[in-house]
Amino acid sequence: MRRARPALRAHPAGPAPHPAGPSPRAHPALRTQPALRALHAEWTKLRTLPSSWLLLAATVVLTFAVGTAAVSSVSTRECVSAAACHEDTVKLALTGVWLGQATVLVLGALSMGAEYGTGTVRTTLTAIPRRATVLASKAAVLAAATGIAAGTAVLVSLATARWILPGNGFTPEAGYPLLSLTDAPTLRAAFGSTLCLILIAFLGLGLAVLLRDSAAAITTGLGVLYVVPLMSDLLGSPTWKDRLERWAPIPAGLAIRATKDLARLPIGPWPGLGVLAAYALGVLLVGGAIFARRDA
Numbered sequence: 001m002r003r004a005r006p007a008l009r010a011h012p013a014g015p016a017p018h019p020a021g022p023s024p025r026a027h028p029a030l031r032t033q034p035a036l037r038a039l040h041a042e043w044t045k046l047r048t049l050p051s052s053w054l055l056l057a058a059t060v061v062l063t064f065a066v067g068t069a070a071v072s073s074v075s076t077r078e079c080v081s082a083a084a085c086h087e088d089t090v091k092l093a094l095t096g097v098w099l100g101q102a103t104v105l106v107l108g109a110l111s112m113g114a115e116y117g118t119g120t121v122r123t124t125l126t127a128i129p130r131r132a133t134v135l136a137s138k139a140a141v142l143a144a145a146t147g148i149a150a151g152t153a154v155l156v157s158l159a160t161a162r163w164i165l166p167g168n169g170f171t172p173e174a175g176y177p178l179l180s181l182t183d184a185p186t187l188r189a190a191f192g193s194t195l196c197l198i199l200i201a202f203l204g205l206g207l208a209v210l211l212r213d214s215a216a217a218i219t220t221g222l223g224v225l226y227v228v229p230l231m232s233d234l235l236g237s238p239t240w241k242d243r244l245e246r247w248a249p250i251p252a253g254l255a256i257r258a259t260k261d262l263a264r265l266p267i268g269p270w271p272g273l274g275v276l277a278a279y280a281l282g283v284l285l286v287g288g289a290i291f292a293r294r295d296a
Contacts, residue, residue, distance in 0.1 A: 034133060038128050041124070041128070042137045045111075046142070049114070051110060052110075052145070055103045055106055059103045059104055059107075059146075059153055060100075063097055063150075064096060064160065065096065066099050066100075067096035071095075074168060075168040082169050085170075090158070090189050090257065093158050094190075096157055097153075097197065100153060100197060101196070101197060104150065104201040105201065106221075108203065109204035109207060109208040110204075110214055111142050111204075113212070113213060113218075114214060116213065135287075138205065142205060143201070158181075158190060165179070188256070192269060192270070195256070196253050196254065196276060199281075200221075202283075203249070206285075207221050207283060209290070209291050224279075228244065228249075229250055231244065232248065248275075253273055255267055255269050255271075255272030257269075
């Protein structure tokens with residue numbers, strides 16, 4: 001005869017035991033995990049998009065090339081004397097920022113517009129439902145990438161100008177010190193130009209969030225960067241020209257490059273950068289508010 005199997009012993013009722021390990025409340029890092037996950041996701045998207053690397057490389061190359069061409073084309077031989085040239089050599093070396101701003105604007109616009117174009121924005125919001133976290137992470141990654149490219153372009157431009165300018169007559173003996181970041185105005189112009197390009201990337205990102213289309217954001221942004229300054233040159237009224245140069249994002253933002261004759265500028269370097277920051281961050285904040293309330 002078969003023996004009867006022993007009855008299984010029932011466990012007392014109660015809540016299921018928690019897995020071994022610390023409570024999420026005990027670790028602030030776990031509470032920030034969604035933000036870290038969002039940063040990692042945005043960095044992955046940026047680095048795996050071929051256009052991102054092309055645009056970052058173009059920012060460095062164009063800024064450097066235009067600045068070097070501008071420095072090489074100016075010589076004290078064209079003036080009565082070297083001192084009579086009154087050339088702002090730092091601003092001259094940073095001429096390329098005027099063209100580099102186009103590539104960072106496109107980078108900012110594509111960082112969001114490309115997701116709307118392919119529909120992957122829905123996948124992003126499914127993985128990370130908090131839209132403010134998504135936008136903040138995208139802005140942080142964009143700022144880091146743009147800052148590295150812009151800083152590299154600015155430093156290389158200044159280093160090259162330091163080597164070229166003495167050969168064109170801009171020597172310390174003629175009243176033109178060698179370009180150096182130990183000089184406060186030069187450091188301000190270099191740091192401010194990097195910030196300027198980061199803010200323009202934010203402008204592109206904000207326009208893409210608002211318009212939900214890369215082409216529309218790029219077209220609008222390029223109009224702000226290049227058409228508005230052109231209008232100030234075409235206006236016959238000195239009053240309106242002065243107003244545009246003071247309150248339009250560009251050229252107000254580019255005033256940060258100036259190191260000489262600051263009293264003659266329509267707006268000072270830091271106030272000018274502040275005007276650009278107000279436009280760029282304002283567009284980004286308005287875009288973020290709308291992004292948080294409407295369907296993807």
